Amino acid sequence: MTTSGDKTITIALMDPPYESGTTTTALRIVDAALRKGINVNVFAYEGAVNMTMKGQAAHPNPVKGTSIEEQDHPSSSRFIAGLFELAGDGPKLDWVNCGLCVDERGAGDWIEGPRRGGPGDLFKMSQESTNTLIIGTR
Amino acid sequence: MAGILSVVERAYHGTIEEQDDTILWVSHMLKNAGADLSILLRSNAVNYAVRGQDASGLNIGGVDLSVPPRIDDDVIALTNTGAPVYVVAEDLADRGISAGDLCDGVQTVARADLAKLFDEHDAIWHW
Numbered sequence: 311m312t313t314s315g316d317k318t319i320t321i322a323l324m325d326p327p328y329e330s331g332t333t334t335t336a337l338r339i340v341d342a343a344l345r346k347g348i349n350v351n352v353f354a355y356e357g358a359v360n361m362t363m364k365g366q367a368a369h370p371n372p373v374k375g376t377s378i379e380e381q382d383h384p385s386s387s388r389f390i391a392g393l394f395e396l397a398g399d400g401p402k403l404d405w406v407n408c409g410l411c412v413d414e415r416g417a418g419d420w421i422e423g424p425r426r427g428g429p430g431d432l433f434k435m436s437q438e439s440t441n442t443l444i445i446g447t448r
Numbered sequence: 449m450a451g452i453l454s455v456v457e458r459a460y461h462g463t464i465e466e467q468d469d470t471i472l473w474v475s476h477m478l479k480n481a482g483a484d485l486s487i488l489l490r491s492n493a494v495n496y497a498v499r500g501q502d503a504s505g506l507n508i509g510g511v512d513l514s515v516p517p518r519i520d521d522d523v524i525a526l527t528n529t530g531a532p533v534y535v536v537a538e539d540l541a542d543r544g545i546s547a548g549d550l551c552d553g554v555q556t557v558a559r560a561d562l563a564k565l566f567d568e569h570d571a572i573w574h575w
Binding site: 386 | 460461462463464465466467468473476477480506507508509510511513514515522525
């Protein structure tokens with residue numbers, strides 16, 4: 311994948327997975343940016359650190375009577391693993407989980423790709439980005 | 449006197465990852481468990497009762513959402529259990545949704561009649 315010059319966007323997220331429409335929206339923005347060759351920084355704050363948890367598991371749907379295989383339940387960590395794969399050797403995806411938020415949630419078992427950081431990383435990333443999008447909790 | 453009136457207001461939160469709306473889902477589970485349950489869709493959630501919604505085609509990072517949510521089918525499935533599903537008429541009108549857009553079996557209720565609807569139930573669960 312080619313890169314789009316030196317363009318970089320930073321996205322800050324707060325919402326936990328499975329509870330908000332912002333998760334899907336944010337991941338779609340990351341996907342679109344990477345496909346355009348734009349570097350992406352993500353700062354996952356508060357509940358958003360749960361998006362990359364390795365232990366997220368699919369389940370059947372007893373209302374519909376479907377099995378795990380039939381339901382093919384998605385997960386935020388599966389989508390994000392796909393985003394790291396999509397980035398590959400092309401545009402950079404730097405995903406930072408707020409370390410203190412991780413600690414208070416016991417949410418440190420991640421998929422490969424994210425790194426531990428803090429608010430200072432968000433400031434640094436925003437200073438080095440073309441633009442920064444803050445997606446807060448409502 | 450009917451049992452529980454479950455009021456759904458916030459819409460489309462996490463429905464992609466969940467493949468359904470969590471409150472419609474838990475309502476269906478409660479109904480299956482024997483609850484005497486009605487559903488009231490208000491505010492943005494009235495859109496749940498619109499026929500023909502299509503959330504297919506999503507791909508993030510090369511990962512397909514192979515089984516997208518089908519909220520309208522879920523509403524129909526709820527009515528098929530015998531659970532009354534109501535939508536607030538004014539909330540439909542505010543969003544340009546006509547009665548002809550709705551799934552079969554869904555009942556409209558005027559905002560002025562909500563107090564009466566609440567009074568007809570033993571419990572109001574406002575999610």
